Amino acid sequence: MMYQKLLVTALSIAFSGLVVAADFKAGDDYVLTGAATSNSSDKVQVTEYFGYWCPHCNNFEPKLEKWLEEKKEDVAFDRVPVAFSTRGKNQTLAQMAYYVGKQVDMQKSVDETMFGFYHKYGRIAPSLKDLDKLKNDPLACNVEINKLVDRAEEQSIKANRAFDVAATTKYLNKVVCEADEKGWALLNVAKSARGGIRDNDTLKEILSAAGVETKNFNKRLESFSMTSALKKAKKKADDMGINSVPTIVVNDKYRVTASKGFDHMLEVVEFLIAKENQAKN
Secondary structure, three states, X not given: OHHHHHHHHHHHHHHHHHHHHHOOOEOOOEEEOOOOOOOOOOOEEEEEEEOOOOHHHHHHHHHHHHHHHHHOOOEEEEEEEOOOOOOOOHHHHHHHHHHHHHHOOOHHHHHHHHHHHHHHHHHHHXXXXXXXXXXXXXXXXXXXXXXXXXXXXXXHHHOOOOOOHHHHHHHHHHHHHOOOHXXXXXXXXXXXXXXXXXXXXXXXXXXXXXXXXOOOHHHHHOOHHHHHHHHXXXXXXXXXXOOXXXXXXXXXXXXXXXXXXXXXXXXXXXXXXXXXXXXXX
């Protein structure tokens, strides 16, 4: 009798899991791309379409890294950098940065540096006045940060938004006043470039801060392999119907966006991975 109760309980749990999985529907939680998979690996291919310049991609990055650490033995992961805007060179140069990182086998350093440039140093540097003075005078740096926080607090009060003075002050002091040499280098680049990447020289300075050897840098950016990589990225994004980032595509067949949140996106991706693995058996 006890065995039967345990069996019923186990089946109930199992079927409740199936119900949750069945709630993920094409057209609602994911979209069929209509493309045939090009994956020849035994593992399911998971591809993130992203942009270093995208704030949502930056926010997703820690969660994605944690997820990949748990799933790295189960999936073949890749990334495709996307450029939606052709105005200026900002998004295209960000794409190039990704492929430079791959070419020199420094992907993690380039990823961290590029996200940091756009979403940490790039957001703060244009508001700072004399970076050399701030670097060499801790007291002056603290005074400057307090002025920034006061202005931000005033703006938040006018907009009726919550604002954490203590947390913001601590964060800005850490990013600016306690910056290491790499941090100061990125602050200087971000200030002169106004937080964006408008030319090859700006990208060269950023990747140099990441530790990339930048000899013959322009030739690298103009090389056949770079041109081919950018064309391939555009074709992949077009074929997969990518119109927002971050977006994850599973085996080229299923497109999942972050429209319902990052956690939901990863849950759907796991469901689709299981679906693809089941289809192979």
